[in-house]
Amino acid sequence: MMRFYLFDRVIEFIPGETAVGIKNISSEEEFLIDHYDRCPVMPPPLIVEALAQLGGWAATSSNDYRVLALMVMIKDIEVLEDAVPGDQLKLRVQIENMNEFGVTISAEARVNEKPVLNIGSLTYVLYELPEEERGEVENRYKKLNRAIS
Numbered sequence: 001m002m003r004f005y006l007f008d009r010v011i012e013f014i015p016g017e018t019a020v021g022i023k024n025i026s027s028e029e030e031f032l033i034d035h036y037d038r039c040p041v042m043p044p045p046l047i048v049e050a051l052a053q054l055g056g057w058a059a060t061s062s063n064d065y066r067v068l069a070l071m072v073m074i075k076d077i078e079v080l081e082d083a084v085p086g087d088q089l090k091l092r093v094q095i096e097n098m099n100e101f102g103v104t105i106s107a108e109a110r111v112n113e114k115p116v117l118n119i120g121s122l123t124y125v126l127y128e129l130p131e132e133e134r135g136e137v138e139n140r141y142k143k144l145n146r147a148i149s
Helices: 044-062 131-142
Strands: 009-014 018-024 067-079 088-098 102-111 114-128
Touching (some): 009 044, 018 044, 044 067, 044 088, 044 102, 044 114, 044 131, 088 114
Antiparallel strands (some): 009 018, 018 088, 088 102, 102 114
16 A cells, blocks of 8 residues: 555546646655755656556546556556656656456656656556455545546
């Protein structure tokens, strides 16, 4: 289960289809402290992680918190631009295929509608959660969802 998130909140969510999240990049981010003092950027692997987390969140939420989505493979990453402090990343994941065993998702990150990073495919396996853990996962995940009341 995620202990920290690289996205701030979910602003759109259609279960089984898509999720859109926001990451506001601050100059105070822990990963930017002492990192490229003259030209700080959010490292692309962390943008990939933000998209992977959002994809896992979408898969778990789409399955009524009965499963955790565990990422096992990434294909076709394309880094297009830098994301810097002051930028707001708009993260979008699209569920391409989902069954009882796993999920395949495509993903993109944009700043001001300009593409920053694209992922052709994120693949997750679904791990069935024990009944007693589902409520905790649901509470943690719902705190991030501003898309629905």
